[in-house]
Every structure is written in C-alpha cells, then in structure tokens.
Amino acid sequence: MNSEKLPKHTESFWHKTSHVNEYPKLDKDLYVDVAIIGGGIAGILAAYEIAKLGKSVTLLEARKLIYGTTGFTTSKLSAQHNIIYNELIERYGKEKARNYYDANMEGIEIIKNIAKKHDIKCELKEQDAYVYTIDKSKVSHIKKEAKAYENLSIDGELVEKLPVDLDIEAGIVMHKQYEFHPVMFLSGVLK
Numbered sequence: 001m002n003s004e005k006l007p008k009h010t011e012s013f014w015h016k017t018s019h020v021n022e023y024p025k026l027d028k029d030l031y032v033d034v035a036i037i038g039g040g041i042a043g044i045l046a047a048y049e050i051a052k053l054g055k056s057v058t059l060l061e062a063r064k065l066i067y068g069t070t071g072f073t074t075s076k077l078s079a080q081h082n083i084i085y086n087e088l089i090e091r092y093g094k095e096k097a098r099n100y101y102d103a104n105m106e107g108i109e110i111i112k113n114i115a116k117k118h119d120i121k122c123e124l125k126e127q128d129a130y131v132y133t134i135d136k137s138k139v140s141h142i143k144k145e146a147k148a149y150e151n152l153s154i155d156g157e158l159v160e161k162l163p164v165d166l167d168i169e170a171g172i173v174m175h176k177q178y179e180f181h182p183v184m185f186l187s188g189v190l191k
Contacts, residue, residue, distance in 0.1 A: 012071045018183040020065050021190065032056040040070035044186050048114070066186045077111060077178040079104035080129040080156075083141055085148035098152050108178055111185065120188030123181040130162055132171030142170040149174070 034050050036043045039061030047059045064071075079101050088097035115124050133142055146158040149172065156174040 010072070012067075012183075014073070014075070014181060014183040015067070015071055018181060018187060020067075020183060020187050023065070023190075026058075026060065030058055032058045034058075035060060037061075039065035040068055041066075041073075041182065041186060044189055045110075045114075048189050065190070066183050070182055070186065073182050075179045075182055076129065077108045077180060078129040078174065079108070079154075080131060080174040080177060083131055083145040083172070085152060085154070086141075086144040089148055089151065094151060097148070101152060101154055111180065112178070114189060115180070115185060118188055118191075120185055122185035122188060124178060124185070125180075127177055127179050128163075129174045129177040130159070130171050132159075132162060132166075132168040134166075134168055136169050139170040142172055146172050 033055040034047075034057045036047045036050070036057060036059045039059055043059055043061070044066070047057045050057045059065075081104075085097055085101070088100055112124065114120065115122055131142070131145070133139060143158065146156070148154075149156040154174060155176055156172060159171045159173050160168070162168060162171060
C-alpha cells in the first residue's frame with residue numbers, strides 16, 4: 001500500500017489554472033429588477049440572459065464565485081449523462097427522450113455562442129463523449145443504449161475500444177460533444 005497521504009483539502013484544477021475577479025460585498029440596500037442567488041454556471045448564465053433583456057440584475061454568492069460544483073466540474077459539455085436514453089424512452093416515450101437530448105445540445109450551443117460572441121478564451125473544443133463498462137454483465141445495458149441512440153437519431157454508436165489504453169467489454173460514444181475551462185468561460189461572462 002502506498003504510504004502517501006491524501007490531501008486534506010481538494011483543490012480545483014480550474015481555479016489553479018485561472019483567475020476569478022473579486023467583486024464587492026453587498027453592504028447597502030440595493031434595488032434591482034432581479035436578484036440571482038448562486039454564483040455557479042446556472043446563476044451566472046441566468047444573470048447574463050436577464051441583463052441582455054435590459055433588466056438590472058444582481059448576482060449574490062455566499063462564498064466564492066464559480067467555486068462550488070461548477071468550480072470542481074469535469075468540464076464536460078455533453079448530452080451524454082451515463083446510459084439514460086433507453087430508460088427515458090421506456091419511462092416517458094421517444095418524444096420526451098429526444099427533447100431531453102435536444103435541450104442538452106441547445107445548452108452546448110448557447111455556451112459556444114457566448115464564447116464566440118465575447119471572444120472568451122476558455123479552451124472550448126469538440127470531443128467525443130464515452131460511457132463504457134468493464135463488467136460483462138452490463139454489456140446488454142450499453143447495447144440497449146446504442147439502440148436508443150439509433151431510435152432517437154443521436155450521433156453515436158456502440159464501440160469495442162476507447163481512445164485511451166483501457167480494456168472494456170463495451171462502450172458507447174456520442175459524437176460532437178464539447179469540453180471547456182469553466183472558470184475561464186464564466187470569468188469571461190462576468191466581465
């Protein structure tokens with residue numbers, strides 16, 4: 001067993017490789033059209049969209065901006081969230097499963113468009129997204145998911161290998177997904 005001790009505190013790669021501006025604390029009454037609570041990706045993008053409508057908006061965060069879940073994210077912008085499309089079809093039907101996919105893809109487009117419009121350098125790049133199993137008993141789940149992709153016309157397919165050196169039993173790839181540096185992106189949106 002390795003005798004190295006794990007760190008007591010986790011550190012965010014995104015915060016170690018970027019900077020978030022400090023903003024003043026709220027120390028007086030403030031009157032705005034909309035107050036948003038939470039300085040993660042949802043709060044910051046909501047504030048951005050509301051400001052675009054010409055409304056006055058204040059973004060409030062109890063701790064640090066872009067620090068909670070958003071600051072420790074995987075950086076994956078994807079409509080692939082584990083193997084869910086087969087289950088969505090079975091539970092809610094093909095139309096709602098397709099709506100879920102489309103909503104996720106629209107979210108990716110929104111981020112791409114904001115980055116482009118404001119020339120935000122955030123290491124945004126297209127990547128394939130993979131879900132895989134090393135457990136033979138789970139291969140049928142992956143195959144059902146591949147069939148769901150086909151039924152929903154999702155750009156993806158069943159795979160037997162990954163682009164990394166890892167032995168798998170089965171996998172599925174969803175093409176044209178993205179990754180980005182969330183702290184760089186959201187710091188750019190805040191500016």
